[in-house]
Amino acid sequence: MKNLKIAIQKSGRLNEKSVQLLKNCGLDFENYKSSLITTASNFNLEILFLRDDDIPGYVEQGIADLGIVGENVIDETQAQVNYLQRLGFGKCSLKIAIPRDSSIRELKDLNGKSIATSYPVILQSFLDEHDIKADIQIISGSVEIAPGLGLSDAICDIVSTGGTLKSNGLKPFADVRKSEAILIGRDGLEDNQTVAELLQRIQSVLRAKE
Numbered sequence: 467m468k469n470l471k472i473a474i475q476k477s478g479r480l481n482e483k484s485v486q487l488l489k490n491c492g493l494d495f496e497n498y499k500s501s502l503i504t505t506a507s508n509f510n511l512e513i514l515f516l517r518d519d520d521i522p523g524y525v526e527q528g529i530a531d532l533g534i535v536g537e538n539v540i541d542e543t544q545a546q547v548n549y550l551q552r553l554g555f556g557k558c559s560l561k562i563a564i565p566r567d568s569s570i571r572e573l574k575d576l577n578g579k580s581i582a583t584s585y586p587v588i589l590q591s592f593l594d595e596h597d598i599k600a601d602i603q604i605i606s607g608s609v610e611i612a613p614g615l616g617l618s619d620a621i622c623d624i625v626s627t628g629g630t631l632k633s634n635g636l637k638p639f640a641d642v643r644k645s646e647a648i649l650i651g652r653d654g655l656e657d658n659q660t661v662a663e664l665l666q667r668i669q670s671v672l673r674a675k676e
């Protein structure tokens with residue numbers, strides 16, 4: 467039988483916990499940082515190490531059967547994938563933040579303002595929902611420095627402790643969405659016994675943590 471493939475983040479905030487979860491499920495595999503694919507020795511599974519942004523697309527196209535990725539990334543890529551299980555790690559919020567001394571007081575004050583973000587799709591749908599017309603500046607990282615440099619009036623970025631906002635003179639202004647790591651699957655896995663077995667093991671690991 468063909469090995470099942472799961473895509474996890476190669477390096478970054480979700481890598482270690484994704485690897486740990488699979489190991490806690492009893493899977494034995496080498497976690498070489500340099501290899502992009504590894505095979506479990508005691509389970510019908512190959513593990514692909516990818517940039518998190520690519521994971522929803524790989525699963526949507528069926529190149530990987532399963533993936534572990536933040537909900538924020540699934541929403542931003544708009545990939546058509548199935549949510550199989552919330553995983554309880556990688557928790558964060560996507561928020562709009564403004565400079566501490568900003569004159570922006572309520573959502574409608576964002577009209578005509580510019581907002582820097584790496585999440586243009588999610589931000590645009592939030593603005594549409596609230597009938598706000600703002601100018602989205604897409605940048606790929608270090609979003610928090612944009613207002614200080616005069617690039618934007620506000621930002622929309624991931625916040626966990628709030629420390630990065632604070633040290634860049636920003637304060638949270640509006641919650642756009644919450645996010646955590648999710649196990650996703652491609653279409654057509656309903657009768658797959660290996661997926662059912664893995665999901666059962668993941669659920670018992672999560673239950674043991676409660």
Ligand code: PRT
Nearest residue numbers: 478479517518519536556557558624625626627628629630
């Ligand atoms: O290289 P690759 O593309 O795979 O990784 P990446 O750099 O795009 O993502 P990475 O590793 O930073 O984050 C992976 C996922 O972790 C995100 O998609 C979120 O779902 C989740 N996550 C949880 C976070 C955070 N917490 C987080 N704090 N992602 C990013 N941050 C960043 C945020 O962008 C900001 O710059 O941390 C900073 C804020 O942190 P605090 O604690 O100062 O508020």
Ligand code: ZN
Nearest residue numbers: 517518519520
């Ligand atoms: Zn990324």
